[in-house]
Amino acid sequence: MAITTATERIRTIGGRVLRGRVAIGGAKNAALPAMAAALLTEEDCVLENVPLLEDVVVMTELLRALGAEVDLDTERHRVRIRAAEIESFEPPPELVARMRASFLVTGPLLARFGRARSIPPGGCQLGSRPVDVDLRGFRKFGAQVEVTESGFELRSGRLRGCEIYMDYPSHTGTENLLMAACLAQGTTTILNAAAEPEIVNLGQILQDMGARISGLGTSRIVVQGVDRLRGYRASVLPDRLEAGTLAIAAAITHGEVILDHVREADMAPLTHKLREAGAEVWWSESSMLVRAPGPLYATEIQALPFPGFPTDLQAAFAVLMTQAQGRSRIFERVFNDRLRYTSELQRMGARIELIDRQQAIIEGPVKLQGTAVRALDIRSGACLVLAGLVAEGETIVLEAHHLRRGYEDLVGKLAALGADIHYA
Ligand code: EPU
Numbered sequence: 236m237a238i239t240t241a242t243e244r245i246r247t248i249g250g251r252v253l254r255g256r257v258a259i260g261g262a263k264n265a266a267l268p269a270m271a272a273a274l275l276t277e278e279d280c281v282l283e284n285v286p287l288l289e290d291v292v293v294m295t296e297l298l299r300a301l302g303a304e305v306d307l308d309t310e311r312h313r314v315r316i317r318a319a320e321i322e323s324f325e326p327p328p329e330l331v332a333r334m335r336a337s338f339l340v341t342g343p344l345l346a347r348f349g350r351a352r353s354i355p356p357g358g359c360q361l362g363s364r365p366v367d368v369d370l371r372g373f374r375k376f377g378a379q380v381e382v383t384e385s386g387f388e389l390r391s392g393r394l395r396g397c398e399i400y401m402d403y404p405s406h407t408g409t410e411n412l413l414m415a416a417c418l419a420q421g422t423t424t425i426l427n428a429a430a431e432p433e434i435v436n437l438g439q440i441l442q443d444m445g446a447r448i449s450g451l452g453t454s455r456i457v458v459q460g461v462d463r464l465r466g467y468r469a470s471v472l473p474d475r476l477e478a479g480t481l482a483i484a485a486a487i488t489h490g491e492v493i494l495d496h497v498r499e500a501d502m503a504p505l506t507h508k509l510r511e512a513g514a515e516v517w518w519s520e521s522s523m524l525v526r527a528p529g530p531l532y533a534t535e536i537q538a539l540p541f542p543g544f545p546t547d548l549q550a551a552f553a554v555l556m557t558q559a560q561g562r563s564r565i566f567e568r569v570f571n572d573r574l575r576y577t578s579e580l581q582r583m584g585a586r587i588e589l590i591d592r593q594q595a596i597i598e599g600p601v602k603l604q605g606t607a608v609r610a611l612d613i614r615s616g617a618c619l620v621l622a623g624l625v626a627e628g629e630t631i632v633l634e635a636h637h638l639r640r641g642y643e644d645l646v647g648k649l650a651a652l653g654a655d656i657h658y659a
Contacts, residue, residue: 249624261284275346275444280467281468282315286312305317346414401427424457446464479547480645488654504542572592605628
């Protein structure tokens, strides 16, 4: 798998009802930190159920650039990483600029080698995305953090356990500090920690490596530092965002879809809102059936850290709101500029009033009209693909390469469920 930069388009003819069964893959936002965690040990780490995404390829190249041996087996969805000999403590800026998760190598490098250097990470443009929480945490561990013109220079002796209060429960910030704390001397307490399932997955992998962690999935994580960590063999948890995107696709087309390999607890925020909107959700072990035989109704969503409604499904849910009877409301409380995609939906005929950069009112139901629209990032791209499923005529999603960063074959999966969709 290579990194593609080609501008791609996705064409959809709307109006098909989705039916069938689809297997959900591993979560991007769990695979990337797990790969970074391999830097904490010189032993072999093997990660299964790795989604084949561009961001995973970027992390593969980034770890290789640091000196790790990385073998991505695309057939088995498995990556093997051995970071026995690290030669560089500075991930290549061109890779760091591509995704925010690249900053996750700084915590492990600092904890194991006492040094790291990085430019500020790039990634989807969703508003301000600082790394202050990470940097303040590193300082608390006793590291010297220098902010230079080109980025950050981190140096330290062995990190010292400490109490860290996070101003905001940052997702990647919690992961970075959690990884660093595992090799610190003494006890670290992280207060106001984030509790996303992907962070719990990372914590369990770290435990498998010999880390002593309690409080995972709560806002207070306690870590007893150890001198060294061993390798791991672990599996990436199912992607609640891929599952959520397909579940919303099933609901808006009034179809009936079974999603296999999904975890009920991770899906709870979406499940509640789907049911409130009139869709049916049924569970049988790790399979989720979504159907919407009747009308959809207006709802309100507030995007918040887990277990709040996932900000990454906010745009997809907006499409459902355009198909629902009444006045729906979105309050995006995680990012301060993640409603820019609404102008693309408006171009398709959606009736959306932006109150400010974080709040929108959507009136429905509206028959969307197919046209050419532009993906701005991973999740807004998925939103426009879903809009195309219910639009009249042909929708062309431009700059669809964003989707490859976060979804493994979304187009193929939707086509297998009956959508008229293909890359063009
Ligand atoms: N924030 C601060 N200070 C900080 C760090 C963050 O105020 O030091 C604020 C940000 O400004 C932002 C909010 O906190 O408004 C959320 O940022 P957070 O750091 O929690 O999110 P992230 O780590 O940048 C991860 C995911 C995102 C996902 C968010 C929220 C990864 C690699 N990325 O981002 O995923 O939207 O958490 O759950 O895990 C995606 O997959 O498409 C994606 C954008």
